[in-house]
Amino acid sequence: MLNQKLLDEVDQYPNIQTHFDQRCTGYDLQKKQLQFEEKTIQADTVIAADGAFSAVRKSMTHLPGFHASEDFISYGYKELTIPAKNGKHQMETQALHIWPRKNFMLIALPNLDGSFTCTLFLSMEGEESFAHLDTPSRAQRFFEAYFPDAFPLIENFEEDFFKHPTGSLVTVKCSPWNVAGQSVLIGDAAHAITPFFGQGMNASFEDCLILNDEIQAADGDFARAFDSFSSKRKKDADAIADMAYENFIEMRDWVGDPKFQLKKAIENELERNFPEKYRSRYARVSFSRMPYAEVVQIGLKNDELLKKIMQEIKSPTDITAHQLKKYL
Numbered sequence: 001m002l003n004q005k006l007l008d009e010v011d012q013y014p015n016i017q018t019h020f021d022q023r024c025t026g027y028d029l030q031k032k033q034l035q036f037e038e039k040t041i042q043a044d045t046v047i048a049a050d051g052a053f054s055a056v057r058k059s060m061t062h063l064p065g066f067h068a069s070e071d072f073i074s075y076g077y078k079e080l081t082i083p084a085k086n087g088k089h090q091m092e093t094q095a096l097h098i099w100p101r102k103n104f105m106l107i108a109l110p111n112l113d114g115s116f117t118c119t120l121f122l123s124m125e126g127e128e129s130f131a132h133l134d135t136p137s138r139a140q141r142f143f144e145a146y147f148p149d150a151f152p153l154i155e156n157f158e159e160d161f162f163k164h165p166t167g168s169l170v171t172v173k174c175s176p177w178n179v180a181g182q183s184v185l186i187g188d189a190a191h192a193i194t195p196f197f198g199q200g201m202n203a204s205f206e207d208c209l210i211l212n213d214e215i216q217a218a219d220g221d222f223a224r225a226f227d228s229f230s231s232k233r234k235k236d237a238d239a240i241a242d243m244a245y246e247n248f249i250e251m252r253d254w255v256g257d258p259k260f261q262l263k264k265a266i267e268n269e270l271e272r273n274f275p276e277k278y279r280s281r282y283a284r285v286s287f288s289r290m291p292y293a294e295v296v297q298i299g300l301k302n303d304e305l306l307k308k309i310m311q312e313i314k315s316p317t318d319i320t321a322h323q324l325k326k327y328l
Contacts, residue, residue, distance in 0.1 A: 022036045022037070022038075022039075023036060023037045024036055024048075024050045024055045024056065025037055025055050026055050026056075026058070026059050027043070027046060027048070027055065027056045027059040027060075027183060028059070029059060029060070029063070029179060029182065029183070032044050032182065034046060034056075035055075044182070045181065045182060045183070045222055046182065046183040046184070047183075047184055047186060047211070048183060048184065048185050048186070048189050049185075049186050049187045049188075049189055049204070050189050051187075051188045051189060051192075052070075052170055052172055052188040052189070052192035054185060054188070054189035056183060056185065056189065057172075057174060057185055057189050057190070060174075060179060060183070060185075063179065065176075066174070066175070066176070067174060067175050068172070068173070068174035068175075069171075069172070069173050069174070070170050070171075070172055071170065071171045071172075071173075072168055072169065072170045073169050073170075073171075073194065073245070074123055074124055074125070075104075075121050075122060075123055075124065075169055075248075076121075076122065076123075076124045076130050076166045076167055076168055076169065077119050077120060077121050077122075077166070077167045077169065078119070078120045078122075078130070078161065078164055078165075078166050078167070079117060079118065079119050079160075079164050079167075080117075080118040080119075080120065080154050080157065080160045080161065080164070081115055081116070081117060081118065081154065081156070081160060082108060082115060082116040082118055082150070082153040082154055082155075083114075083115050083155055084113060084114025084115050085114075087114050088114050089110055089114050089115075089116065090116070090153055091108065091110075091116060091153075093110040096108075096109060097109075097116070098251050098255055099146070099147050099150060100251060100252055100253065100254070100255050100256050101146055101252075102252065102253055103123065103128060103252070104120070104121060104122040104123065104128065104146075104252065105120075105121050105251055105252045106118060106119070106120050106121075106146075106147050106150060107119050107121075107251070108150070116153075118150065118154065121169075121248070121252070124166075128142070130166050133161075136158045136161075136162070139157075139158070139161050139162075140157065140158070143157065169194050169195070170192055170194075171192060171193055171194060171241050171244075171245065172188065172189075172190070172191060172192035172193075173191065173237075173238060173241065174190060174191075175230075175234060176227075176230045176231075176234075177190045177226075177229070177230035177233070177234065178226035178227065178229070178230045180223045180226070180227075181221070181222030181223030181224075181225070181226055182222075183226075184211070184226040184229065184230065186204065186207040186208065186211060187203075187204035187207055188200065188204065190207070190233075190237065191203065191237035191238070191240075191241060193237075193240060193241040193244045194241075194244045194245055194248060195244070196244045196245065196247040196248040196251060197240065197243055197244040197247045197285060197286075198286070199240050199244065199285060199286075200244075203236075203237065203240055203292075206236075206289075207229075207233060210229060210232065210233055211225070211229045214226075214228045214229040214232075235293045236291045236292040236293050237292075238293075239291075239292035239293040239295070239296045240285070240292040242296075243281075243285065243292065243295075243296065243299075259310075261316070262310060262313070262314070262315065262316055263306050263310060265316040265319060266306055266309055266310065266313060266316075266319055266324070267280050267302070267306060269319050269321065269324060270324055270328075271283065273321040273324065273325075274321075274324070274325070274328055277328045278302075278328065279298075280302065281295055281296075281298065281299035281302060284298065284299075305327060308327065309324065309327055
C-alpha cells in the first residue's frame with residue numbers, strides 16, 4: 001500500500017521519470033556517470049537511496065577521508081507464518097509477541113489478513129544455530145523444545161523453514177555522507193540498522209524530510225545543502241543504530257526478568273499518570289519527531305529515575321500514582 005501511494009504521488013509530477021529493474025552497480029565520481037547493469041547515464045547530482053549494500057557508497061569508499069563500516073552481527077533471521085484460522089487471528093493482536101530465550105528469540109506481529117509473521121533470530125553458527133538446524137527433524141525438535149505453544153500454530157513449518165532464506169543483519173555507518181554537491185547517501189545507503197526498534201524505514205523517511213528542508217534553506221545550493229544534511233543527521237543515525245541493537249539485547253535477554261518487568265510497570269504508570277512530565281524512550285522514538293540523539297540523552301535520565309524509584313518499590317502491586325508523583 002505504501003509503495004502504491006508513493007507511485008501515485010510520483011504520477012502527479014510529469015517531470016519525474018520512474019524506471020524499474022535497473023540495478024545500480026556504481027558511480028564514476030570523476031566522469032559523473034551512474035552505472036547500471038545494462039546502461040550508463042550522465043548524472044551530475046545523485047541522491048542515492050540504493051540500500052544497505054549501496055553501490056554508490058562503495059564508489060565513495062575510494063575517496064580520501066571517507067570512512068565506512070559494515071558490521072554484521074553473528075545472528076541471522078528467518079520468517080515463518082502463523083496463518084489465520086476461520087479468517088481470524090489465533091493470538092492477541094494488540095501486542096508484540098516475544099519468546100525470549102536468552103541467546104535467541106522468536107517474535108510475532110499481526111497482519112491485516114488474520115495471519116502473523118513470525119521471525120526467528122538465531123546465531124548463524126554453533127550448537128543452537130541456523131547451521132545446526134539443517135534437517136527437518138532438527139528444526140522441529142528445536143521448535144518443540146523452545147517454542148512449544150507457537151510451534152503447533154505454524155502449519156507449514158517444514159516448508160516455510162527450508163524455503164525461506166536466512167537473512168543477515170548488518171549495521172552500516174559511514175562518513176561523510178556526501179561528495180560536495182555531487183552525491184549524497186540517504187536511508188540504508190547511509191545508515192542501515194538492525195530491525196529491533198522498527199525504525200529503519202522511518203529513519204529513512206526522516207532523511208527525506210530533513211534533506212528537503214536543507215535544500216530549501218540552501219536555495220538550491222546542493223553542496224551547502226548536502227554538507228549540512230550530512231553533518232546534522234549523522235549523530236541521529238548513529239544513535240538509532242545503537243538503540244536498535246540495545247533493543248535486541250533487551251527483547252532477547254530481559255523481557256522475562258522480574259526486575260525488568262518491574263521497571264517497565266513503573267515506567268508505564270509514570271507515562272499513564274504523568275504524560276506531561278514523563279515519556280519513555282520507546283514512546284519518544286516511535287511516536288515523536290524528537291531527534292534520536294536527544295532521545296538517547298533523555299533515556300539515560302529516565303533510567304536513573306527508574307533505578308531510584310526501584311529502591312523503594314519492589315513489586316508491581318506496590319505501584320501507586322501518589323508514590324510516583326514525589327519523584328517528578
